[in-house]
Amino acid sequence: MSRIIAGFSKMSKQEKIDWLTDNFFENSIIAKETLQQYWSDDRVLQELHDDFIENTLSNFYMPYGVAPNFIINGKDYAIPMVVEESSVVAAASLVAKFWSSRGGFKTTIISTTKVGQVHFMYKGDAKGLQFYFDKMKSQLLRVTEPITKNMRIRGGGIIDLELRNKTKELANYYQIHVTFDTKDSMGANFINSCLEAIANEFERPDIEIVMSILSNYVPECLVRAEVSCPVNDLYENDAALLAQKFIQALQIANAEPHRAVTNNKGIMNGVDAVVLATGNDFRAVEAGVHAFAARDGQYRSLSHAEIKDGVFKFWMDIPLSLGTVGGLTKLHPLAKLSLELLQNPSAEDLMQITAAAGLAQNFAAIRALTTTGIQKGHMKLHLTNIIKQLDATENEKAFLIQYFENKTITHNAVVEKYKEMRAFD
């Protein structure tokens, strides 16, 4: 039986579900029920979601949480986070509270430039091409004017375009490298439309346009987040020793790619959660961030720490191309709500909030890893989850939590202890 189908996209949602559940599932009734279970009763809302992508069958829920008590540049925030991993929101909340009494997070926008490129092949003389580009440059800008009009009113638009000779990297390969300021929008559509207009105008029989597309590598769309405090305010005991360990952990991540990837993954736990909650493109952010982490040829830690004159400082620079208008930001009701919760930030504000969430997450991970280890916290949560599945009374719950304080937590061990307790009742 072939499961290759023509005209799938033309089928109704129900027809798609019927065909899929008949052909791919042992129990088509359960598969149908599972898909339908996540439909919204609100028809308008469901249609909105159906139209975000193609061939929509259902909605895939992710938890929407919030980490309160963030102080960023003196302003307080409750940060919305969409993430499926337990402990992430708890860690962000704890760390936000911790730093709120130590001056909070300081963030700065370093730059906001985005990039797009027209990639093309040209076999002729490089000087002649440069002459043609210089002659065409103002015309290339002119053809984008209808597209850039509104953006220019908002203070953005094309910053510059230059011809780049890439023939050392690849024979006959050149590009028009265009820089943009897209203000409060992430700007993907805007950039791509400008590039296509430029490419059309630039094309000649001896210039073979290969493609025109924005780059998700945005090292010039950069934000810094940092926290600092006197070393002795960092830990209750052994502050100098533990702060040193914290710094060593980041030095290791800087020197060793295996650790660097995990360190940065911890940062992205916070970053992606905010990016998702605000309807931004997490794949673009992920791709750009990791390329930035490898910008000198080795994948390194994004974050760093030092002690100077008795003050501990922890910081990172991170490229974040985000928008607070356009895309899903105002279309998805929860993304819109997230932006409202964040007091309707500009794209620059959102870059700073997101960076703070990432740094908070990294702080929580490094602090735990260099002191108790992360399993203690994870296991505590694991224990709570196991106990939740048991029909335990409040007293029994308290007993189990205390009993397993210093013991290895496994599902089996908890259930056995619970049964033992009950047998004695």
Ligand code: MEV
């Ligand atoms: C887990 O999601 C993230 C950590 O592994 C990050 C880290 O190791 O720094 C805890």
